[in-house]
Amino acid sequence: MATYQEFIQQNEDRDGVRFSWNLWPSSRLEATRLVAPVSCLFTPLKERPDLPPVQYEPVLCSRANCKAVLNPLCQVDFRAKIWACNFCFQRNPFPPSYAGISEVNQPAELMPQFSTIEYIVQRGPPTPLIFLYVVDTCLEEEDLQALKESLQMSLSLLPPNALVGLITFGRMVQVHELSCEGIAKSYVFRGTKDLSSKQIQEMLGLTKPAAPGQQGRPVAPQDAAASCRFLQPVHRVDMNLTDLLGELQRDPWPVPQGKRPLRSTGVALSVAVGLLEGTFPNTGARVMLFIGGPPTQGPGMVVGDELKTPIRSWHDIQKDNARHLKKATKYYEALANRSAVNGHSIDIYACALDQTGLLEMKCLSNLTGGHIVMGDSFNTSLFKQTFQRVFSKDYNGDFRMAFGGVLEVKTSRELKVCGAIGPCVSLHSKGSSVSENEMGIGGTSQWKVCSLNPSTTLGIYFEVVNQHNAPVPQGGRGAIQFVTQYQHSNTQRRIRVTTIARNWADAQSQIQHIESSFDQEAAAVLMARLGVFRAESEEGPDVLRWLDRQLIRLFMFHLRRSPFLQVFNNSPDESSYYRHHFVRQDLTQSLIMIQPILYSYSFYGPPEPVLLDSSSILPDRILLMDTFFQLVIYHGETIAQWRKAGYQEMAEYENFKQLLQAPLDDAQEILQTRFPMPRYIDTEHGGSQARFLLSKVNPSQTHNNLYAWGQETGAPILTDDVSLQVFMDHLKKLAVSSSA
Amino acid sequence: MNVNQHTPMASPYGQPQPGYSQPGYAPLDGGYPAPYAPYNGPASAYQPGAPPQGYSPFTSFPSKAVTANPVSDLSSPLDLGPARGPPASGPPPVSAPQPYNQYSHSQGDMQNGPPTMTQAPPRPAASQPYNPGAMNLSGPHPSYPQHYGPPSTIQQVTNQMTGMQIASGPPTPAGPGYAPPHSSQPPVSTAYSAAPPPSYTQAIPPVSSAPTQPPPPSGPATSQQYYGGPPPSSQQPFNSSLPPTSQQQFTSSAPPPPSSQQTFPPTSYSGPVPPPSQAPAPPVSQSQQSFPPTQPPFSSAPPPVSQPAFLSGPPPPVQGSFPPRAPPPSSQPGSFPPPGPPPTSTSSQYPGPMPPQQQPPLSQPSPYHSGPPPPRAQMPPTSMPQSNHLPPGPQGPPGPPGPLQQPPPQPGMQGGYPPQQNGAFGQVRGPQPGYAGPYPGQPNYGAPAPAPAPAPPAQKRLDPDAIPSPIQVIEDDKAKSTEPFTTGVRGQAPPLVTTNFQVKDQGNASPRFIRCTAYNMPCTADMAKQSQVPLAAVIKPLATLPPDETPPYVVDHGEGGPIRCNRCKAYMCPYMQFIEGGRRFQCGFCSCVTEVPPHYFQHLDHTGKRVDCYDRPELSLGSYEFLATVDYCKNNKLPQPPAFVFLIDVSYNAVKSGMVSIVCQELKTLLDYLPRENPEMDSVVRVGFVTYNKVLHFYNVKSSLAQPQMLVVSDVSDMFVPLLDGFLVNVNESRLVIESLLDQIPEMFADTRETETVFGPVIQAGLEALKAADCAGKLFVFHTSLPIAEAPGKLKNREDKKLIGTDKEKSLFQPQVGFYNNLAKECVAQGCCVDLFLFPNQYVDVATLGVVPVSTGGSVYKYTYFQAQSDQERFLNDLRRDIQKPVGFDAVMRVRTSTGIRATDFYGSFFMSNTTDVELAGLDCDKAITVEFKHDDKLSEETGALMQCAMLYTSCSGQRRLRIHNMAVNCCSQLADLYRNCETDTIINFFSKYAFRGILNNPTKAVRDTLVNQCAQILACYRKNCASPSSAGQLILPECMKLLPVYLNCVLKSDVLLPGADVSLDDRAYLRQLISCMDVAETHVFFYPRLLPLMKLESGSLPVAVRDSEERLSKGGVYLLETGLHLFLWVGASAQQELLLNIFGTQSFSQIDPSMTSLPVLDNPFSQRLREIIDSFRAQRSRYMKLMVVKQEDRAELIFRHFLVEDKSASGGASYVDFLCHMHKEIRQLLS
Helix, strand or coil, X not given: CCCHXXXXXXXXXXXXXXXXXXXXXXXXXXXXXXXXXXXXXXXXCCCCCCCCCECCCCCECCCCCCCCECCCCCEEECCXXXXXXXXXXXXXXXXXXXXXXXXXXXCHHHCHHHCXXXXXXCCCCCCCCEEEEEEECCCCHHHHHHHXXXXXXXXXXXXXXXXXXXXXXXXXXXXXXXXXXXXXXXEEEECCCCCCHHHHHHHCCCCCCCXXXXXCCCCCHHHHHHHCCCCEEHHHHHHHHHHHHHHCCCCCCCCCCCECCCCCHHHHHHHHHHHHHHHCCCCCEEEEEEECCCCCCCXXXXXXXXXXXXXXXXXXXXXXXXXXXXXXXXXXXXXXXXXXXXXEEEEEEEECCCCCCHHHHHHHHHHHCCXXXXXXXXXXXXXXXXXXXXXXXXXXXXXCCEEEEEEEEEECCCEEEEEEECCCEECCCCCCCECCCCCCECCCCEEEEEEECCCCCEEEEEEECCCCCCCCCCCCEEEEEEEEEEECCCCCEEEEEEEEEEEEECCCCCHHHHHHCECHHHHHHHHHHHHHXXXXXXXXXXXXXXXXXXXXXXXXXXXXXXXXXXXXXXXXHHHHHHHHHHCCCCHHHHHHHHCCEEEEEECCEEEEECCCEHHHCCCXXXXXXXXXXXXXXXXXXHHHHHHHHCHHHCHHHHHHHHHHHHHHHHHHHHHHHCCCCCEEEEEECCCHHHHHHHCCCECCCECCCHHHCCCCCCCCECCCCCCHHHHHHHHHHHHHCCCC | CHHHHXXXXXHHHHCHHHXXXXXXXXXXXXXXXXXXXXXXXXXXXHHHHHHHHHHHHHHHHHHHHHHHHHHHHHHHHHCHHHHHHHHHHXXXXXXXXXXXXXXXXXXXXXXXXXXXXXXXXXXXXXXXXXXXXXXXXXXXXXXXXXXXXXXXXXXXXXXXXHHHHHHHCCHHHHHHHHHHHHHHHHHHHXXXXXXXXXXXXXXXXXXXXXXXXXXXXXXXXXXXXXXXXXXXXXXXXXXXXXXXXXXXXXXXXXXXXXXXXXXXXXXXXXXXXXXXXXXXXXXXXXXXXXXXXXXXXXXXXXXXXXXXXXXXXXXXXXXXXXXXXXXXXXXXXXXXXXXXXXXXXXXXCCCCCHHHHHHHHHHCHHHHCCCCHHHHHHHHHHHHHHHCCCCHHHHCCCCCCCCCCCCCHHHHHHHHHHHHHHHHHHHHHCHHHHHHCCCXXXXXXXXXXXXXXXXXXXXXXXXXXXXXXXXXXHHHHHXXXXXXXXXXXXXXXXXXXXXXXXXXXXXXXXXXCEEECECEEECCHHHHHHHCCCCEEEECCCXXXXXXXXXXXXXXXXXXXXXXXXXXXXXXXXXXXXXXXXXXXXXXXXXXXXXXXXXXXXXXXXXXXXXXXXXXXXXXXXXXXXXXXHHHCHHHCCCCCCEEEEEEECCHHHHHCCHHHHHHHHHHHHHHHCCCCCCCCCCCCEEEEEEEXXXXXXXXXXXXXXXXXXXXXXXXXXXXXXXXXXXXECCCXXXXXXXXXXXXXXXXXXXXXXXXXXXXXXHHHHHHHHHHHCCCEEEEEEECCCCCCCCCCCCCCCCCHHHCCCHHHHHHXXXXXXXXXXHHHHHHHHCEEEEEEECCCCCCCHHHHXXXXXXXXXXXXXXXXXXXXXXXXXXHHHHHHHHHCCEEEEEXXXXXXXXXXXXXXXXXXCXXXXXXXXXXXXXXXXXXXXXXXXXXXXXXXXXXXXXXXXXXXXXXXXXXXXXXXXXXXXXXXXXXXXXXXXCHHXXXXXXXXXXXXXXXXXXXXXXXXXXXXXXXXXXXXXXXXXXXXXXXXXXXXXXXXXXXXXXXXXXXXCCCCCCCCCCCHXXXXXXXHHXXXXXXXXXXXXXXXXXXXXXXXXXXXXXXXECCCHHHCCCCCEEEEECCCEEEEEECCCCCHHHHHHHXXXXXXXXXXXXXXXXXXXXXXXXXXXXXXXXXXHHHCCCCCEEEEEEXXXXXXXXXXXCCCCCCCCCCCCCHHHHHHHHHHHHHHXXX
């Protein structure tokens, strides 16, 4: 038998699942004692180049409240052509098309290696993808120009049949009509007025004579084309739109001295949501919001237009001094929910030096599965590359994005699902497998994930409900089935089914087994997600305290210091941004976020990972730190001096040149795969940007440990924060004291 | 009634008219001056009245006869009713006293028993009225014929001949005609002689008449033959009674019955009356035959009367009578006028006209008191000329009876009968002679007339020719005003608005800028109250001046701004008195003494005038401008150049009617003609474009764009402007983009199916655009339909004809919702003027839509049932003019006055937020503001009353300026001075605005009554305090106000105050708003349209207009009628082929296309001249007049007739004659 490590890895590769425990305590009581809940990280669309989708419909359990999909774990009677559902034990006959089934002629879904299988199903006419650009025009000329170019470029990346739309806003909101020849038409909305979806549709002239009532069905294409002049196939309006974007001007309204430009982000989004709602409900669509500053007027306003009033800080929020915060948040949440209901996701591309109101707007993306990208300017490679990467394609030439996902979780009787944490919203599907104990977004067994990509990962939390006095028979297995329905980027409807099973173990007799089945990494990430989820909704210190009471391991130290839980030194926007990514990335990335990786390059050997500790900062090393959001190349003092002296240009120091080049190449590799693209920092000892590194490392040497002073053992960090050493000491004390 | 009238009218006209018109007109044309003079003199109008009737009867008779009846009906209830009532009762008396009977008969006929008679006669009259008229004349003649067969026939023949000839060879015959008249008088005399016989014969004629009507074929036959020659069938009827009556009416009827019957009766009576008269006559001979019952009495009465009259009359009476009327021997000419030229003559001669009215009464009495009449007649003539009271003269005697009209008549009858005859005869003859001269026929008529005269008296009919004629007044004024008008003399009334004159500014504002109702203001409030003459000024601050007059100079007083009085803030003007060697000046308005700023100091000369007086416009002129400093600007910021925003409805109706494409097409060229002050420079006015249906489309036409951009704003509930840069642009810079836009708009909406529109948000949009650009400007809104789409200012259809005439009617003139009032306020605050072009196919609620334009100094143009083909020209010309005309923005006007009076009320298109400042978002060169003044203290005769109208505005080049108009008028302590120096046209302007505003808050009827009352009080006050003592029954009108009744009647019967069934509420509201900003010239022609005969055109001068009455139209003629809004070319059914050929290029009446909107361009002098005239008319008016060709008896003639304002209107408006009688009654009531 393989080690747990291998088992875990294999499971992750095959099913995209990582459980905190790979043996499940068989009773509720035991499970509770384990502190870390039975939970998993699930990546619904994990890329599986080796998994060809099957072209037929899944076979479902006939029990109305079960509907589990036929899977390899089912008992099958090939002679009677009957299969037993492994969740509800219902015996189901095979459909007629399975008449030829036999032990040697099994359908794919019965083969063990197909614990994850993807079906392509025919449901209604294919609906094209929709991309609606919502563009802020209150930008500096340079930024706007860069943004225009990016947008124009993106047109060439879109599938030709995709529908595109353009909304621009500043003081007013303009919805551009794309179908017209000659005069460019746009519908204009006042940026200060909250309009209902119906009003918006009326004003856009979209009111349909008699909408076919079916919810969940897209409007017939021809109808849509006729009724919506604002969303047109790329191939038809390519030129038009390119010109239109080219002619985009900065918001012409004068901005008086001492004022911010009036930016009607709230109304623009409202219009975008209303437009899609009215024309393409339940169709995959991306609203891409590009903003260069905070909303300053109308609903969703984050800050007034007076420059003398700065945008809210954590300090203001704690003092309850952010007057627009609650109102704006509520406004955007309402929008996000509307959008999520219709399966439209909202991306936010915020590029500004100051905050842009992501704190208030984060829910737009968090609830709808959209991206948030934060940068300093649209005229940076960070934005340009990231934006380009949104449209990246997989090995099949398909976009790495899927829409309108619905994730359903089915559990065997001993388990109930408590909730999920990730870019999803509840569909409020209350079934027998739904626990009353909510963790994350709970109370449902179905979630809507409006937009998915192969790395989108949800944390799903379970509860063992089996009572202690009714133990599961030895060798019993619990099963969980994940059913993900989604719209593939090639407009197919697909269903991916992942069914997994784990053994039950009696915690009293098999505690060692259970211990060894613990997946530390997964548990850490899952706990961190819980922490972040709480941090979003509760006060910061409380969350830390809660976390401290929970199981704590090494990187919990870093977690405590991470921007996900610490708001110090981060603006509210940055915190929102970091958390946004934390709750959706897969395990590997999440770990990087929690505990940045530090590589050392030196003449003394090949590149090696080193401790994230101040002691690792040495003058003759080049350090490469990857925090997920930042990529820092730090040249030690000596290296920096050499570099300055230009040794790398001399033929005889070729090796030095190579040393310098090595981290760059590695960084480049990361840059090319990471989404969003990290902030790339090339700095050196004493450089102002070195702070990014210094703030992350364990402050084992500070101005307080006198013994460290003057020694060539690293760089002291000027901080009052406890070092890992102190933390561990304290932890040890706590661990042995019974009062813990 | 109408039907009868019309049909008869037509036919009768035909023949008689030509003759008439020509003779009558001809004289007018050719011999105006001469004939008039004589006419005038002839206050004799009285007689003329009669004789004219003889003639005119032809033309006028029918109408009158016809109208008369109806009128009588109508009038009777109104005025005559009571008066007549008695007369009606009279009938009974008729039986008793024969003489009375006649009178009574006349009346009686009118109202009572006579019905048969009346009907019979009227009809004939109607159908053949003129002929009959002629016939009548002849009728009597016939009698003559019988007796004097030959002469009469001859005369008739001659008449006819003349008529014919005249018709054919108009001028010459006419000329001769006139000339002859005098000379021909002899014939008259013959006529007279003949006349007497007639009287005698009357008995006989009656026979004939009788026969004509019913049995007596033979009799009639003969008569007919005589007459028959000319108008056979028609004549007969006339013969019966009408003719005589008509004649009689005029002459005698007018006088006798007039008083009692007033106008109505006369006319109406005339119809019926005649019969009686004849009846009487016939009775004698054939009383039994035709009218046994009625005739007998009549016959008995009349015959005797007539005879007596004859007896007395013939010999002395003639002369005597003449004298009376003749006394105004000049009157003889007057007499002329009555017949043919009557109108003119009457007009020219106050007396003439007056008499008719008054005369009737007077004349009546006179006839009655034949004895007295003569003498009095003389008196009156004199008096008349003096006071314009012809009537008085005649009436003077009758006066007594006059007042009590009815009673008097009777008494008069008795006593007067004989006299009447005398008088009548005399008069009749008198006039006839005169007429005879002019019209060969007249003599005959005259002859007959005399005979009928007796009867007529009873009928009391007013001679339309004898009542004040607007045409005459206008022509007189023209003749008088040969010198340039200098404004230096205080209290001098300027020439009428109808007169071309040059103005020299010598210290007071030109009448083109300011016209006052009174140039001698009463010194005290009591006087003002007593006279009831409104004290008002019509100010047109930006009026354009003719090229030969200098526009106001611009004065720059430097950084300190204009020099002003410290206390009242009046601007430096010629009324400021410099004292203390020029170091200070004393304000002429408030007497405050103010230091002269050093930079403005100048020494005084020995007379106390500044040495530089004549170098400085503000010290020597009435009108000038100051450059305003930044202190005079909004927000203390110099203004931005103004902007024009075009807002075009692109709903289905707008596109379908072609409006959209026309506007767009036109704008392409029109944008090069935006207003500018220096023609060398490009206009600085920026332009913007919006189209809309139920949403609005703004256009970005920034010059840097390759294509315009459309920005749709659907959020109409909360309008805003979606763009700033690129909306308002300079035409030259963005020309290509704009042209592209204008090309594309019609295409873009060609297939629109949107029928709903909004309106409030449209104006809001324009307003917001101007606000955003921080400038003043003008919106041009092209709108088609009632804004029913969901939006602010949404309206519903509330046109409810049932409300008309009720107390709720006023609500229909009020805006439906308050929204537009508030919007207007905002517009004014921003200096946003709105011009609205409406193209409705149905009710659009002009009353509400017009609120904003009216409150912002804008205009409303309305093109109901707009069709590109037929209305394009009118619309485009209006649009061109509207866009190009000089205009000022964001204006505030204030009228300062010297102590003692105060501007209390303002009428026009503007907004007022307080009681003194008239705020005008925009003001163009055609807009006038009427200001009413009230006393708040005594005025002094020495200093007079001063007013200074200061208007602060932004010129179209964006310069802030002050335009100052100064006006000084005299003050008087004698009412007579007041009445001597006032201007009726201006008073009417005031009254109409006053009334049209009144209907917003009062029932229409109450408003009408108020007007009538005030008018009556004005005239009564004059009568009481200024006129020479005379009988109360006399209608005496002040010279300057003699047209007040006719004009006031026009106001009263305007569509606004007295709508016909086919006048929509929108039309009324539209007119109401339109009139509110008209100047005097416009209201004048609007209420009393100009009607030009086109039979003969001369280059360089216009033909003399004729009065607005159907009876002035000759069937053989072509007429041009202009109201300022409409232009009609009326073509008589038997217009000469040559005329038609010249005008239309066709000889056939039937081939004239009534739908043509412009005359064919023909290469003949006539056509050229006519088109020149039309063009010049159009050029004079602020709105383009579409030419409508109206063929006689065509359906469209109904519309045309509506503008013949001296006639009864289809909506029930009184005819001039009737109204005058009514007014007379009112006055008498006030006096008693």
